[in-house]
Amino acid sequence: MFAAVVRSFENPPRYEEIAAPEPAGDDLVVDVLAAALHPRVRSSADGSHYESTGELPLVPGIDGVGRTADGSLVYFILADTLMGSMAERTVVDPRRCVALPDGVDPVTIAAAMNPAMSSWIALRKRIAFQPGQSVLVLGATGNAGRMAVQIAKHLGAGHVIAAGRDPERLAELEALGADRVVSLGGEPEAVDAELGAAADEASVDVVIDYLWGAATQRAIPAIVTRRSDRGRPLAWIEIGSMAGLELTVPSEWLRAARLQLVGSGQGSVPTREIAAELPALAEHISASDYTIDAVPTPLRDVQSTWTKPNSGERIVFVV
Numbered sequence: 085m086f087a088a089v090v091r092s093f094e095n096p097p098r099y100e101e102i103a104a105p106e107p108a109g110d111d112l113v114v115d116v117l118a119a120a121l122h123p124r125v126r127s128s129a130d131g132s133h134y135e136s137t138g139e140l141p142l143v144p145g146i147d148g149v150g151r152t153a154d155g156s157l158v159y160f161i162l163a164d165t166l167m168g169s170m171a172e173r174t175v176v177d178p179r180r181c182v183a184l185p186d187g188v189d190p191v192t193i194a195a196a197m198n199p200a201m202s203s204w205i206a207l208r209k210r211i212a213f214q215p216g217q218s219v220l221v222l223g224a225t226g227n228a229g230r231m232a233v234q235i236a237k238h239l240g241a242g243h244v245i246a247a248g249r250d251p252e253r254l255a256e257l258e259a260l261g262a263d264r265v266v267s268l269g270g271e272p273e274a275v276d277a278e279l280g281a282a283a284d285e286a287s288v289d290v291v292i293d294y295l296w297g298a299a300t301q302r303a304i305p306a307i308v309t310r311r312s313d314r315g316r317p318l319a320w321i322e323i324g325s326m327a328g329l330e331l332t333v334p335s336e337w338l339r340a341a342r343l344q345l346v347g348s349g350q351g352s353v354p355t356r357e358i359a360a361e362l363p364a365l366a367e368h369i370s371a372s373d374y375t376i377d378a379v380p381t382p383l384r385d386v387q388s389t390w391t392k393p394n395s396g397e398r399i400v401f402v403v
Contacts, residue, residue, distance in 0.1 A: 085104045085171060086102075086171070086384070087101075087143045088145075088387075089141050089143055090129050090140060090144055093130050093140070096390035097144055097386050098386070098387050099384045105167050105173060105174060110177075111177055113176075114151060114174060115151045116148050116149075116172060116173060116403055117150055118190040118191045118194035118402050119149075119170050119194060120148070120195050120398055121389075121401065122199070125168075128146070128168075129142075129144040129390075135164060135350055142167075143170055146162055146168065147159070147160060147161045147162060147198055149194045156183060158184060159182045159366050160181045161180045161358070161362070162177075162180070163177060170383060182363050190402075191380045192369075192374075192376055192378060193366070195376050195398040196231065196369050196374060197366065199227045199230075199398070200228075200374075202228050202231075203235045205348060209348070209357055209361070210321055210346050210353065211319045211344075213239065215242070217241060217289040217290060218289050218290070219241045219244050219245070219290045219292060220245040220290070221294075222291055222295050222300070223293065223295040223299075224257055224294075225248030225249060225250035225253040226294055229292075230253070230256075231374070231376075233257055233261050234260055238368065238372070243264075244262050245262065245263065245283065245286055246262035246264070247266040247267075247279060247282075247303075248265075266278050266282050275306075276303075280306040280309065280310030280311075284310050288318065289316070290320075290321065291320045291321065292323060293320060295328075296325040296327060296329070298327050299327035300327070301328075301332065304320065304343070308337060308343060315342050316342060377397040378397070379397045382401070383402065389401075
């Protein structure tokens, strides 16, 4: 069979013929229909993800849509494995699969589930989120951030602020459910003032952060120092690190406001709890009219596609 194969962390995967996978125990072999190129997949393929073992060669891909031997359509999440989803076939654990209804678009499901899962799990499993609370999405113009705006509204957020740099994508977010948008692309002092004022006016309860690094280094004090009621709890959920991997946390941030810093990702939520959330999320995505910029791309084009500049669209490899 053919698959995308990583043989060096310095080079993109190549389309190669490899041996077909063999299932063990209760595992199943599925024909892969669609597998999305997420940031998490890229970090595994270049060895930079915190769960990376450094083993090569590997087939990238952490999830996808496939068809089982009996013809059932499923969305699956893979355990840490060298045999990922960017292949004609892969091995899946039935406990990590969700049956999909007939007629759904595999490309849409493959594109949406992973980015939607980030905010869905964060709000449902990492904090005690309550309907009516106010949410700020930091990094809202990325694919996961756009989904987070829509997910937060679906889960009952009373007010959603979307903050990001891309002006065109930012302008689209009000139609997707954002009550207010804030551009992060201006002069730093002006951005700090607008972001802090918007967060205070909405009495933000939760920040979903896809940026971290230098962006969050400015955003936290900008919001905390302008907070009218510093005793009001503020849950800051770190999910992504598009603006940097590290952050210096002065002690005054934690003493001067009721700030709770938590992370949400692989390891912070037990696998069984993530798996338990998949059916509801898959059903919701299947039944909802989400705006998803998915671009179906033949798997054989993986090497040339991998190195193209990121246009904000979600690449989905199809076999």
